Amino acid sequence: GQNIDQPTEMTATEGAIVQINCTYQTSGFNGLFWYQQHAGEAPTFLSYNVLDGLEEKGRFSSFLSRSKGYSYLLLKELQMKDSASYLCAVVDSNYQLIWGAGTKLIIKP
Amino acid sequence: NAGVTQTPKFRILKIGQSMTLQCTQDMNHNYMYWYRQDPGMGLKLIYYSVGAGITDKGEVPNGYNVSRSTTEDFPLRLELAAPSQTSVYFCASSYETGGYEQYFGPGTRLTVT
Numbered sequence: 001g002q003n004i005d006q007p008t009e010m011t012a013t014e015g016a017i018v019q020i021n022c023t024y025q026t027s028g029f030n031g032l033f034w035y036q037q038h039a040g041e042a043p044t045f046l047s048y049n050v051l052d053g054l055e056e057k058g059r060f061s062s063f064l065s066r067s068k069g070y071s072y073l074l075l076k077e078l079q080m081k082d083s084a085s086y087l088c089a090v091v092d093s094n095y096q097l098i099w100g101a102g103t104k105l106i107i108k109p
Numbered sequence: 110n111a112g113v114t115q116t117p118k119f120r121i122l123k124i125g126q127s128m129t130l131q132c133t134q135d136m137n138h139n140y141m142y143w144y145r146q147d148p149g150m151g152l153k154l155i156y157y158s159v160g161a162g163i164t165d166k167g168e169v170p171n172g173y174n175v176s177r178s179t180t181e182d183f184p185l186r187l188e189l190a191a192p193s194q195t196s197v198y199f200c201a202s203s204y205e206t207g208g209y210e211q212y213f214g215p216g217t218r219l220t221v222t
Contacts, residue, residue: 004151031208042199042213043152050208087151095206096167099151 002026004100006088011106012078020073020086020103028093034062034073035087083107111135115200115214122190122221130185130217132200140203141183145196190221
């Protein structure tokens, strides 16, 4: 079967750094996405990794290790507006996205 | 560009009723998708389309139908609504499949009672 695991909820402090992990077991691998979803809104694209390593984009970075079936999203200098759910999704062998249930990130002042 | 638009935003259906969720994109994307999102669960693919006239089933197609007569429009039809179809429905589009970003509409919150 196909499985993507993320923590259900995390709490962090404004200005701090948080790392959201994602582990996956899928039929094939053609890349991994991270999306952000604010409550009551649609998901929006954050990053895409297909090769091992770290991709940095401003305050957000995403890391991938294909051999370990593992990715993380790193958020620096947290702001209150970063309070949202973060969705991990893997592109499988059929080029379909398999989605994790998402991690709800709560930012406290 | 409006991106991906969906109507309606909210709807309450009685068991056994039918309805169509509308989805339109103005980005000339080939691929379009319908997902449902239930609390505590990942997005589940209902149907997708790789171009006008071509549709295929996703992971959870039962109880739904789609059509794609134009590049822009991809309506989702619910026949004989059931309480299990209570969910938030998102339409999305992408230029290609695989590593291409999917753009999502604002969603339709559907309740079946």
